Amino acid sequence: MIVGIAWIGASFYFNWLENRLDRSQPQEEGIAGNLWAIHGGGFYHLKKFQVAPPSLPVDLHWFKWEAYTTWLSGMALLFVVYYFNSQAFMLDPSKSDLDPFSAIALGLGTITISWLVYHYLCKSVLRSQPLLLAGVLVLLLACLAWQLDSVLSSRAAYIHVGAAIGTIMVANVFFVIIPGQLELVTALKENRQPDASPGKDGLLRSRHNNYLTLPVLFIMISHHFPSTYGNSQAWMVLVGVSLISIAVRHYFNIRHMKKQAIWILPAAMICMVVTMLLTAPKTVQNFSDAHIDDIDVMVVVNQRCTVCHSSSPTQAGFSAAPGNIMLDTVEQLKSHAPRVLISAVTTKTMPLGNLSAMTEEERTLLGLWLEHEINHPE
Ligand code: HEC
Structure with a gap:
């Protein structure tokens, strides 16, 4: 991003410069156009040559x-x-x-x-x-x-x-x-x-x-x-x-x-x-009255999420819980409820690449439970 900003910034600037050059006559000899600008507390006067300057400058950027x-x-x-x-x-x-x-x-x-x-x-x-x-x-x-x-x-x-x-x-x-x-x-x-x-x-x-x-x-x-x-x-x-x-x-x-x-x-x-x-992602239907046991939800989370989101992940390549989101306990799950709802139910970007093969039924179950938690926290 840092060097990309430098690249794109310079490219946008030269594009702008080219489009805004004052090409009206008369110009100095050999000059195609020029432009005045003020920036950072100083005046700048730029010139574009029709072909090339008579000799190469010592410092050409x-x-x-x-x-x-x-x-x-x-x-x-x-x-x-x-x-x-x-x-x-x-x-x-x-x-x-x-x-x-x-x-x-x-x-x-x-x-x-x-x-x-x-x-x-x-x-x-x-x-x-x-x-x-x-x-x-x-x-x-x-x-x-x-x-x-x-x-x-x-x-x-x-x-x-x-x-x-x-x-x-x-x-x-x-x-x-x-x-x-x-x-x-x-x-x-x-x-x-x-x-x-x-x-x-x-x-x-x-x-x-x-x-x-x-x-x-x-x-x-x-x-x-x-x-x-x-x-x-x-x-x-x-x-x-x-x-x-x-x-x-x-x-x-x-x-x-x-x-x-x-x-x-x-x-x-x-x-x-x-x-x-x-x-726009569709939100799950609101069945906030449906009662789902914490245990059923934790079974799903333990099967589909904690390979990565745990204090000790077992998924190869993960030495710590990604984003420091651990889902080992029901309290931890509750504390992340809104983000879990978005990632695992609404947008389905979790589990990552659905590596742990979460099913649609499991997403619905998790979604209903989360909605209930978010709307009626104890
Ligand atoms: C294969 C590993 C893996 C599995 C399995 C997995 N995740 Fe993730 N999760 C990640 C990674 C990596 C990130 C880091 C964020 C990123 O790069 O997008 C993440 C980020 C998140 C976030 C934070 C997203 C945010 O920015 O708000 C949430 C919430 C989350 N995961 C929930 C879950 C839930 C719930 C499950 C199970 C249904 C799950 N994840 C399964 C790897 C995994």
Whole structure:
């Protein structure tokens, strides 16, 4: 997140700069546009050159490590959180009987192949049809989300769609955009006309990166929103929120233009609200009068939860109760009642990947008991 903010912040800033440059004539010789700004208690005056400055400045700042470190740290986290404990975080026995090793191979394979497919599509005949290319890419990403969600746990599916997009964005910087800029600098040093084609490729890739920033940000933090990945059609929610965020980005991209489309922002907001309404988890029916014995509930919790949520978990990979939530006793269960209701009954994000195979009947039983506890605490 930290280096990602630096990357996306810089990228949004330059995008804004490009759109807001004052290009009206007359400009100084060789200057395409300029811009005045005030920030942090000082005035800034920036100039953009039509082609290049007459000579290379001693200190030329590049923006690339923000992107590279985002990828490196993100991949490191993917290994630590997901692959080192893939049994718990990657698998969902109700969807497939993949073993942990195959799940990791699928994850890494997906990331690599996504980049290759994207890269060669950008070089194909579609190169001259940017809109069609964008449509094909969106469709492919939707298929990716759908396919991953049908074999992996939904959280793992989300994070791998994010990792695939993030990898495409960083590889764009590494393999296309930075080499294009190197060509500009080298040409300047050698006093020759730069080759225009790497620059053109770079522009297309930059544009893709620009539109992909918000979906990636959403996926990075999506695990804090169980109502998204906990939905029974989790991949559709992912695609929906991504499309909405792409529309929001588009609104800000064209805001400065004469033919701006003000309606995009309210339309995106309405779509977001509709998505929220459609995906809002249903609460269990209120049968608060139903009497359920504490013992029956504890049998379920002991069977389905305490392999992880215990003072001494038995599940491989867990040395302490996750989130410090222990459910060994009925008092402990009562003290966490609202959170347990949300995670194990409403959104069904617990048990993690339903590793302990909790049944619907058990969820209903637990839900009724919890509702009673919450509404009529003794
Ligand atoms: C395989 C291990 C595992 C099992 C089984 C499991 N959990 Fe969890 N649980 C976790 C992990 C890991 C977290 C940490 C939060 C995260 O990463 O989302 C967690 C988090 C939670 C939270 C906190 C969520 C929040 O942020 O509010 C609750 C509540 C919870 N579990 C309840 C349960 C209940 C109830 C059961 C049984 C029905 C259960 N868990 C079974 C691994 C497990």
